[in-house]
Amino acid sequence: MAFFDIAKYVLAGVITAVAMSCAPAGAAEKFNLSPDTSNRVRAERDEAAVKAIASGFKFVNPGKFTVAINPWDPPITTYATDAKTVVGADPDIAQLIADSLGLKLELVPVAWEDWPLGVSSGKYDAVISNVTVTEERKLKFDFSTYRRDVLGFYVKADSKITEIKEPKDVAGLKVITGAGTNQEKIILEWDRQNVAAGLKPIEVQYFDDRAAADLALQSGRADVEFNPNATQAYKAAINGTRKLVGTVSGGWPITAEIAVTTKKGAGLADALTLALNDLIKSGKYGEVLKHWSLNAEAVDQSKTNPAGLPKSGS
Template identity: 40%
Template sequence: MRTPGPNSRTLRGVAATAAVASLAVSLAACGADSDAATRTRTDAAGTVTVGALSNGAAQETTLKVSEVKSISAELPKSIAAKGTLVVGVGALPAGSPPLNFVGSDQRTLTGSEPDLGRLVAAVLGLKPVVRNSTWENLFVGVDSGKVDVAFSNVTDTEERKRKYEFASYREDNLAFEVPKKSTWNFDGDYRNLAGRTIAVGAGTNQEKILLEWKAKLAQEGKKLTVKYYQDSNATALALNSGRIDASFGPNPAVAYHVTQNAKSPDPTRNAGQFSGAGATIQGLIAATAKKDSGLAKPVADAINHLIENGQYAKWLAAWNLSNEAVKTSEVNPPGLPLDNS
């Protein structure tokens, strides 16, 4: 696979606060063996605690979740027999807050993605085993059967459907981050960017989209200035000093920044979103299993159970990702077309 999804290069390069950055070092240390199972949080029977050990990235919330027999009955016999769900996360080497990173105990992988994997396992009546790896080895794990299903910000694409089956669970969105005091908002129309100076990461999907908008504006005699910075700390300084109007990046990264900056002298906010798949299709993030494994349907049904009973909304809210909610989990929904995968 060429990339983890249209937004993932930037997500993996997000600079965290000093405390989280130090934890990232621990993540690399505790997961040097890409096939090793990462420590999984143990909850009381019938409960799953999300946002635990998050070092301020989430609001810890305990949810009541029990096995649903009608859904667990759909599991492939081999999975039901072993009684565990091996959840793959491609968080090495540094993690991607708020999606996946080592927790404040410096041992346990936390984040919105492993949390959802544990919620789904609870509905399926299985014990979750979180297996951490590099992005490349995540797919090797799924291919080899060492990983049952990946919850790791994987974008649903038509190219990937050749080898994998999907159960969607989040929208794949980009977002604009601005100072909280800013009155500017992106309304979904590229012409709204005329006269603005926007920072973006080089070589990312969001850069591709932004440069397309810049070219369109130029044809209309309007100007959009695009700026590049070495890392997110430099981008934040430029944003706070007024040298740029906004930064454009993956919505989860923006959600994380907003959470971390909330009580700082320079709070920020989300000023609008855009599909990571572009204007013609809503990108989707999906649980990923080996094609014809028979896991996509029970996983999707488990997610829909969580949606219907409110635990899904609380999971997203805990991680400040409510703006990426889907109404329903779908099995193999339309993905990025082959010419944009």
């Protein structure tokens, strides 16, 4: 998970504004990074979810759902063009949950490394910021899942590659990925399996600069990029120069899920899970993911504390 210093936070709105100005017609409307959030999908109060809140639970601020969030990258979470307002898929999901609980949403931007102590100490009711469920985190936190942790295979829009589902599909290809990441571990393991099966090896490429990676893909120096789906989906929707041809769980071969994270035993998780499932049924949840081009990460059902990624070394 990337995080930024204060100077980069301030620049975020400027950078996204420049990106949107270069986007094709219609993209700016689809990804409205304006500080005006009046167009957010909203939900009605969910009485069943409200009743599911444990009797002893007290919200940090009465009448408000106080949520820690790390504005790191669109479409998940970023700053609007005013460099202050937080926008993206996670803020929209947070708004739906707040509505369901009959509360006003209060988003608190935080650095990634600060949310665990903030939630544990009761400074925030929850964190909604692309947090993956892990067995280690489950020792201290409760989880209500709302997205799949997905890595995506993206190719040039006019590429002849139409589907990547398993290791043999990338044999002999030039694949861009991130060094020291889960996706690198996966693609190297796929390469090991291919070579062991007598297939052509993968040529793995690394780029520190996103623009350089884009250029390599568009020029044909690389065949495919394998990195987090969300940011690539956003890029594909904005510039139309790439397409999705396959996804893999971020915890491959184990399924990894993203969840609303609350203090262990606080008594809020079951209510959040119920609210999310009602939002899935109503279609409000799907509207948010569709708006931010994250359909590939949708879950059919929210779960409380499902199996998470294993602890390191286990």
